[in-house]
Amino acid sequence: MSKDSIDEMEQIQRGLEEFLEKEVEGYREAERAAQGEGPVPIYTTASSGYQTRRRETASGQPQGYYNEPDYNSQTNYDSEADYYGETDYHSETEQTTWGREEEYASVRKERTAQNRTEQSRNAQSKTAEKAQTRGRHKKKKKKKKKKSFFKRLLIILVILCFLACGAWYYGVNHLYGKVNYEEIPAVETEPMKEEGVINVLLIGNDSRTQGEDGRSDAMILLSISNETKTIHLTSLLRDMYVEIPGYKDNRLNAAYSYGGAQLLMETLEKNLDIHVNRYVLVNFQAFANLVDAVGGVDLELTEKEVEYINGYLVEYNMLEGRPEGTDYLATPQSGLIHLNGPQALSYCRNRYLGTDFGRTERQRKVLTALIEKAPSALLTNGTELINSLLPNLTTNLTEKECRNLTLQATKILTYDVVQGSVPIEGSYSNATIRDMSVLQVDFEANKEYLRKNIYGEGAEQTEAE
Numbered sequence: 281m282s283k284d285s286i287d288e289m290e291q292i293q294r295g296l297e298e299f300l301e302k303e304v305e306g307y308r309e310a311e312r313a314a315q316g317e318g319p320v321p322i323y324t325t326a327s328s329g330y331q332t333r334r335r336e337t338a339s340g341q342p343q344g345y346y347n348e349p350d351y352n353s354q355t356n357y358d359s360e361a362d363y364y365g366e367t368d369y370h371s372e373t374e375q376t377t378w379g380r381e382e383e384y385a386s387v388r389k390e391r392t393a394q395n396r397t398e399q400s401r402n403a404q405s406k407t408a409e410k411a412q413t414r415g416r417h418k419k420k421k422k423k424k425k426k427k428s429f430f431k432r433l434l435i436i437l438v439i440l441c442f443l444a445c446g447a448w449y450y451g452v453n454h455l456y457g458k459v460n461y462e463e464i465p466a467v468e469t470e471p472m473k474e475e476g477v478i479n480v481l482l483i484g485n486d487s488r489t490q491g492e493d494g495r496s497d498a499m500i501l502l503s504i505s506n507e508t509k510t511i512h513l514t515s516l517l518r519d520m521y522v523e524i525p526g527y528k529d530n531r532l533n534a535a536y537s538y539g540g541a542q543l544l545m546e547t548l549e550k551n552l553d554i555h556v557n558r559y560v561l562v563n564f565q566a567f568a569n570l571v572d573a574v575g576g577v578d579l580e581l582t583e584k585e586v587e588y589i590n591g592y593l594v595e596y597n598m599l600e601g602r603p604e605g606t607d608y609l610a611t612p613q614s615g616l617i618h619l620n621g622p623q624a625l626s627y628c629r630n631r632y633l634g635t636d637f638g639r640t641e642r643q644r645k646v647l648t649a650l651i652e653k654a655p656s657a658l659l660t661n662g663t664e665l666i667n668s669l670l671p672n673l674t675t676n677l678t679e680k681e682c683r684n685l686t687l688q689a690t691k692i693l694t695y696d697v698v699q700g701s702v703p704i705e706g707s708y709s710n711a712t713i714r715d716m717s718v719l720q721v722d723f724e725a726n727k728e729y730l731r732k733n734i735y736g737e738g739a740e741q742t743e744a745e
Contacts, residue, residue, distance in 0.1 A: 453679065455666060455670060456679045456682050458666065458667075458670035458671050459670050459671075459673050459674075459675060460671075460673060460674040460675070461674075461675065461676070461677075461678075461679075462541075462674055462675070462676055463676060464541070464542050464557075464676045466542060467542070467545070467557035467558075467676070468676075470557045472557070472558055472677075472681050472684075474555050475507070475735055476505065476506040476507045476735075477503055477504065477505045477506070477507065477734055477735060478503070478504040478558075478685075479501060479502070479503050479554065479555065479556040479557075479558070479734075480501075480502045480503075480504075480556070480558045480559065480560060480677075481499065481500075481501055481502070481541070481544065481545055481548070481556050481558070481559040481560075482498075482499070482500040482501075482502050482559075482560055482562065482647075483496050483498070483499055483536065483541060483544070483559060483560070483561045483562070484496070484497050484498035484499075484500075484561075484562050484563075484564075484567060484628075484643075485497055485536075485561065485562075485563055485564075496518065496533045496536035496537075496544065497518075497533075497629065498515075498628070498640070498643050499515070499516040499518060499532070499533070499536075499544070500513055500514065500515050500516070500640075500643065500644070500647065501513075501514040501516060501548075501554070501556065503734045504692055504695070505695075505734055505735065505736070507735055507736040508733070508734070508735075508736045509694075509695050509696065510695050510696050510697070510698045511651075511692065511695045511696070511697045511698070512698050512699075512700065512733060512734050513644050513647060513648065513697065513698070513699050513700070514699075514700045514701065514702055514730070514734075515640030515641070515643060515644055515699075515700070515701040515702070516532060516548070516640075516701075516702055517532070517636050517637065517640060517701065517702065517703065517719060518531060518532050518533035518636065519531050519532070519533075519636055519717065519718050519719050520532045520551075520702075520703060520708075520718070520719050520721050521711070521713060521718040521719060521720055521721065522535070522547055522550075522551045522721075523547070523550055523551055524538065524543065524547050525543070525546050525547065525550055526538075526539075526543075529713075530716075531716065531718055532544075532547065535547040541559040541561060541676070544559075545557060545559060551721075551723055552702065552723065552726060552727055552730060553727045553730075553731075554727075554730050554734075558675070558676060558677055558681070559675060559676060560673055560674070560675045560677070561673065561674040561675065562672065562673060563672055564596075564625060565672055566668070566669055566671075566672025566673060567621070567624075567625050567628075568621030568622050568624070568625045569621060569668030569669060569672065570621070570650060570665070570668060570669045571619070571620065571621040571624040571625070571646070571650065572620055572621035572664075572668065573657060573661055573664045573665035573668045573669065574650060574653040574654060574657040574661070574665065575653065575657065575661070576618050576619055576620045576621070576624070577618070577619055577624055577646055577649040577650065577653070578616055578617070578618050578619075578649070579616070579617060579619060579624075579627070579645060579646070579649070580615065580616055580617075581613075581614055581615070581616075581617045581627075582614050583611070583612045583613065583614045584633055585627065585630065585633060586609050586611055586612070586613055586614065586617070587611060588626070588627075588630045588632060588633060589609055589619075589623055589626045589627050589630070590608050590609055590611070590626075591626075592625075592626035592627075592629050592630060593606070593607055593608060593622060593623070593626050596622055596625065596626060597622075600622075606622075607620060607622050607623055609623065624646050627642055627646065628642050628643045628646055630642065637701065640701050641699075641701070644699045644701075648697055648699065651697060652697075655693060698733070700729075700733065702721075702726050702729070702730070703719060703721040703722070703725075703726050704725065704726055704729050706725075707721060707722040707725040707726055707729075708720060708721045708722065
């Protein structure tokens, strides 16, 4: 390499070092001026032809910096107008700088507003989420409370049902203990209900004490039919001439005298083809007490019936040791008359008006009135009703069967009560056999009557026709 080349390179290097020193020094002056430590420098960049000046406020405080062209730099312009055109440099630059600052301020405000909006949305979202969470918690709590409430209610109802069942069970057992139970082994295994019908034979005897001594003064077949939704009260006339198993033919009430309730039920099945294996025996005293317990009965009476009531009261007062004339009815009178127990019993025993048909009709009238008044009497006078009736009853109904009947009581009491008697009209004739006044009966006609009215047989065929 020649000496000229080396000198040239050294010159270039020195020029670069001087340039760099000026550049550095210019930056330092500008920094000092920014800090208020020196005059506003005029810094010219050789490459761009711009010089940096400090903008001051009216009070002389530094406000910023801007660049303006250096017309003495290596970048030559003929004039300021050639570079900027006709625009005033300083004015346009300031406007541009201030416009940008305003733009930046507007952008900052917009971003700040956006940030606040976003924060508000986030806060609202969080509030909504919290509200939803609280709502879900409240719903869960409500559901838990509802479940807990219904659970407690169910437990209470179960306990009440259990207590009610216990009270009912104890009550039935307690009441059944007052009844006189007489077992009949021959019918013990036979079902109480057959073909949808419960048949119970009600026997009223003229005994003044419990038991089966005396005559069967009244016989009524009580039939509870699920088929016809009725309670049938069918009086069985005691003068019917019937076949008695193991004995000679005789009146129906003779069967009871020969073999009690069991033989009487067998005789009914033999002659009327109706299955009955349960009975309830009531004596005179029980009947009178029952009428008194329900508050008496109101019946339409004729003058003759009132006279016969007083006549039967003579015997009743003597047997019961009551003073003569007790419970006599004033005569003459007729119409709707209120009867107490002894008076109603005397009314039922009268067989001189209307023969035995009239007597059984009177018995059914009183029994129907008792059935109608019994439910309310149980609520108002239950203790007297129970104590006066149950000790005077004798039955072969078991304790379990009595419980089943009480369970069906609410349904049974809605059934219609229907009255009737056997033999039916036109199916019998009066006769004298072995010096006995009896009724000769067409049993086939009476069987058909019982099957149709109690079991509902033939009703569908009649409707179809």
